[in-house]
Amino acid sequence: MKYTAKITIALKDGMLNPEARAIQHALANLGFTTESLSTARVFFVTLEAASAGAAQAEAEKMCERLLANPVIHRYEVEVAA
Amino acid sequence: MKYTAKITIALKDGMLNPEARAIQHALANLGFTTESLSTARVFFVTLEAASAGAAQAEAEKMCERLLANPVIHRYEVEVAA
Numbered sequence: 001m002k003y004t005a006k007i008t009i010a011l012k013d014g015m016l017n018p019e020a021r022a023i024q025h026a027l028a029n030l031g032f033t034t035e036s037l038s039t040a041r042v043f044f045v046t047l048e049a050a051s052a053g054a055a056q057a058e059a060e061k062m063c064e065r066l067l068a069n070p071v072i073h074r075y076e077v078e079v080a081a
Numbered sequence: 082m083k084y085t086a087k088i089t090i091a092l093k094d095g096m097l098n099p100e101a102r103a104i105q106h107a108l109a110n111l112g113f114t115t116e117s118l119s120t121a122r123v124f125f126v127t128l129e130a131a132s133a134g135a136a137q138a139e140a141e142k143m144c145e146r147l148l149a150n151p152v153i154h155r156y157e158v159e160v161a162a
Contacts, residue, residue: 002116008123023124023148030146032139033128035083040123042089043104046116058113065111067104 003049005059006078009068010040043067055079084130086140087159090149091121124148136160 011017017039024037045062049055056079063075092098098120105118126143130136137160144156 020124026147027143030143032143032146035127035129036125037127038125040125042121042123043101044117044119044121046118047114048116062108062111062113065113066107 001049001051001081002046003052003055003079003081005043005045005047005055006080007043007045007059007063007067008040008076008078009043009063009073010038010075011072012074015072052079052081082130082132082162083127084133084136084160084162086124086126086128086136087161088124088126088140088144088148089121089157089159090124090144090154091119091156092153093155096153133160133162 020037020039023039024034027034027037045059047055047058049058056077059077059079063077064070068075101118101120105115108115108118126140128136128139130139137158140158140160144158145151149156
């Protein structure tokens with residue numbers, strides 16, 4: 001069956017995020033005041049799997065082998081049919 | 082009051098996404114078969130606003146003025162207190 005895994009990858013808490021700081025500055029220059037700003041990447045992966053659990057495990061393996069850097073990132077996988 | 086806006090920005094349907102194609106190829110090289118793969122960026126913006134509606138409007142203005150390119154991107158804003 002086909003499942004879509006929504007994989008969210010973000011920096012671990014406490015990691016410096018210069019991109020987020022740059023965006024916050026750019027927003028401030030446009031007159032937008034923000035208290036904090038953080039970023040994440042999302043991948044929607046559609047794959048064939050025997051069960052939602054199998055799709056979840058496959059998506060987690062993708063994170064570990066390619067999508068996320070376990071030293072600096074945390075990831076979250078949500079599977080929908 | 083403080084609100085956090087979750088801003089999701091993705092390419093409009095039909096736009097080529099070479100990054101997604103590259104990731105799909107890299108996954109295939111590692112033995113992961115995927116039917117499709119798409120990407121999105123998420124920004125979590127914490128801001129001071131009078132109401133959830135005001136926070137939503139402010140976040141949408143941020144998208145229009147800086148975060149999204151209306152020619153190629155669609156965006157979605159969800160506000161939580």
